[in-house]
Amino acid sequence: MTTPIVAFLFLLLPVASLAAGPGGVPLRSAEVDITDQASLQRGARLFVNYCLSCHSARYMRYSQMGKGLGLTDDQVQDNLMFAADKIAQPMDVAMSLGDAKRWFGNPPPDLSVVARSRGADWLYTYMLTFYKDDDPARPYGVNNLVFKDVGMPDVLWELRGIQVPVYGEAGDAHGAETAAIADLALQTPGLRTPAEFSRDMRDLVNFLVFVGEPAQAKRHRVGLWVLAFIILFFIVSYALYREYWKDVH
Numbered sequence: 001m002t003t004p005i006v007a008f009l010f011l012l013l014p015v016a017s018l019a020a021g022p023g024g025v026p027l028r029s030a031e032v033d034i035t036d037q038a039s040l041q042r043g044a045r046l047f048v049n050y051c052l053s054c055h056s057a058r059y060m061r062y063s064q065m066g067k068g069l070g071l072t073d074d075q076v077q078d079n080l081m082f083a084a085d086k087i088a089q090p091m092d093v094a095m096s097l098g099d100a101k102r103w104f105g106n107p108p109p110d111l112s113v114v115a116r117s118r119g120a121d122w123l124y125t126y127m128l129t130f131y132k133d134d135d136p137a138r139p140y141g142v143n144n145l146v147f148k149d150v151g152m153p154d155v156l157w158e159l160r161g162i163q164v165p166v167y168g169e170a171g172d173a174h175g176a177e178t179a180a181i182a183d184l185a186l187q188t189p190g191l192r193t194p195a196e197f198s199r200d201m202r203d204l205v206n207f208l209v210f211v212g213e214p215a216q217a218k219r220h221r222v223g224l225w226v227l228a229f230i231i232l233f234f235i236v237s238y239a240l241y242r243e244y245w246k247d248v249h
């Protein structure tokens, strides 16, 4: 009886996801720390100012965010709540899904669990690698190293400045040109220095990792119940099977 159960449990193990950027773009390390409340507070400020106009974080309530960030309800209301009027409301976005589709083609996804699905390093690299792309097919004149042909405008260009691609000596053995981007160079400086901007993005990603945590805890709880149910079901059906076949064998 134990062998089939063990084999069965192995089937339930989640498959480890691979943390590599597409096209071999090396991911930059975000080194987030969700116990760093000052960083989370700075990240929350960036998020409500620059992201919440398009993206929701629906699984996070303002009150819950305040607790996690070590802020009082009043502090949250005065500094971080522009898109809602009640502290118990989730971090929703005013834009309707219809408008979002019309304006962007792909509607901006909810970012509650994006740190779980993409990983912190991917997010960090994504935020740092928007660059100017003069291809007329690009609606906002920008592209991204880890999200090719991204539908999101470069909403932080004022802070970061404008980056342009630096092409490497790419080409295969037959001399075929495959212009590959080797690096990005800052063409027009932004309001923040590159070091400051990197820190800002670390704070922002840190906040998104924090936002993903409560949802993750909830998912784990539901997952455990499902698992318990499956195991119980398996034991019962195995017992039944033995019962039915005991006289036949």
Ligand code: HEC
Pocket (backbone or CB within 6 Å): 046, 047, 050, 051, 052, 053, 054, 055, 104, 106, 107, 108, 109, 111, 114, 117, 118, 123, 126, 149, 150, 151, 152, 153, 155, 156, 204
């Ligand atoms: C003007 C609207 C707008 C704003 C503001 C905006 N985004 Fe986006 N974002 C989008 C759209 C549209 C997409 C979908 C892109 C696609 O699928 O091609 C997107 C996609 C993303 C994705 C990829 C999600 C995934 O897994 O596919 C991330 C991460 C993201 N945005 C983060 C942010 C962050 C962080 C901010 C704030 C700094 C922000 N966005 C501000 C419109 C916006």
